[in-house]
Amino acid sequence: MAEHPAYPVGLRLTGRRVVVLGGGQVAQRRLPALIAAGADVLLVSPGATPSVEAMADAGEITWERRGYADGDLADAWYALIATSDPEANTRASAEAERHRVWCVRSDDADRATAWTPATGHSEGVTVAVLTTDAKGRDPRHTAAIRDAVVEGLRDGTLVAPHHRTRTPGVALVGGGPGDPDLITVRGRRLLAEADVVIADRLGPRDLLAELPPHVEVIDAAKIPYGRFMAQEAINNALIEHARQGKSVVRLKGGDPYVFGRGMEELQALAEAGIPCTVVPGISSSISVPGAAGIPVTHRGVAHEFTVVSGHVAPDDERSLVDWPSLAKLTGTLVVLMGVDKIGRIAETLVAHGKSPDTPVALVQEGTTAAQRRVDATLATVAGTVVAQEVRPPAVIVIGEVVAVGRPGAV
Structure with missing residues (x-):
């Protein structure tokens, strides 16, 4: 048997008897998948872990609190042998062979008639990985392959588009x-x-x-x-x-x-x-300042932050922003789409009470390789944008958190 690879197959166990011998850590790991498959699970074991006992108490499995006895596998479709008694495992494995019950052994895979693959799930797909070389089984390597495939399916780096079931x-x-x-x-x-x-x-x-x-x-x-x-x-x-x-x-x-x-x-x-x-996506209003070292809130400095659009100037009749009220806030003001209007925005904030010395940071092309940060104040920002040739897209941060996040600041 060891000269040939295992034949992979998916078992449909709904309503079918599965016998698990042993209530320890192996059973604790394997039982949830058997329960999810709808199997009629019989656990035979004198004791069990608290998690396994909870499954029995919830009625998810039937637990007979005793050791293995000959005949336990007679009506089973599948068996998991995981007791701490090698002699009982051997006898149970022999019974499984007599009754043609596919049997997994946690203590001796070479004497088992079935192996449990490393499995993972992603969007209705089950990924199961088995080592094909019977002599070179490496559970950690198998699990690593499983993890890589599942992660690739989840994040899209492994392209596997739907065809039959995809809904336009x-x-x-x-x-x-x-x-x-x-x-x-x-x-x-x-x-x-x-x-x-x-x-x-x-x-x-x-x-x-x-x-x-x-x-x-x-x-x-x-x-x-x-x-x-x-x-x-x-x-x-x-x-x-x-x-x-x-x-x-x-x-x-x-x-x-x-x-x-x-x-x-x-x-x-x-x-x-x-x-x-x-x-949903990560908004540039918080991620770009963060990438430039600026926290939009900071203990003892800012307990609030406000995000506004600067695509129309404060004196534009289309503007829906209450700039006078914003000038009175003590927290952080984040302006998106406001590079070409920042001069008038700064003037309006100062005119309604904001200090001209309020720190301002402009973060251009945030989170990309071309990211750069330009610092100014409300009094100097208009000239700084021109002198430094700041171009959209750029996120503008106004408030004392700019000084907290300034290079060299404590």
Whole structure:
């Protein structure tokens, strides 16, 4: 038997008798999977660990508090032998052979008729890994392979798209602040399974290079009809591709709902009857300051932080921000999309009581290889932006936490 590899198979044990001999650590590890498989589990053991005893008390297994006796395996479909008595294990293994019951032995795998693979689960898939060389079994190596495969499926680095069961629709995926490693595990997996990706300029562009050749990548910034109509055109593109039966990912920078117009896209899809999944992302409002060494809150310095959009100036009639009230806050103010308006923003805050000496940090291209930090104050920030040629995308942090996070600060 040792000269041939094991034949892998999945056992359907629902309602079928499985006998477990021994209530120790091995049983404690194996019983949950047997219970989840719907097996009718009989545990035969004089004692058991507290966890195993709890399974019996909950009615998940039947426990007979005694040692093994000949005949225990007569009606079994599968057996797990894991007692501390080698003689009992040998007798039970022989009985399993007589009754043609597949049998796992924890003490002597060579004398077993079945081996338990290293298993893991990801999105309805069970990964089971067995060592094919009977003489060179290495449980740690097998488990490491299992872990690598499962992790790859979960984070999308191992591309295994669904085909038969995949449901067409749209996923609004927050790609994070820019570093491709900062997208969520779920976001990366959905991206790996996409047929079409409609990407923002601020999304993690490096991830697009990893997509298979058949994936259609659409640059949302280049969708026609002009700037004013761009959002409507994006909505239409999402709907059209989804109606063609494709799996569509709308890859957005940061989080879809933090100045990302994600709700507008969700509403348009809902009106069109298109199923949509929203995958939150790490917002640049907290991650970019953190990457630059700035905590948006800090004990004894800031007990609050406020995130505002700076895409329109304080004196613009379209602005919905109460700048005078913000000037009175003692916490941290984070401004997104405000590089070209920071001069007027600073003037407004100072005019309503904010100290001109309030520290300001501008973090450009945060979390990417091109990240840089420029420091100023409310009094100097307008000139600093021009002199240092700060360009979007940049996150602006205003408040005393900037000094806490300044290089060399204690």
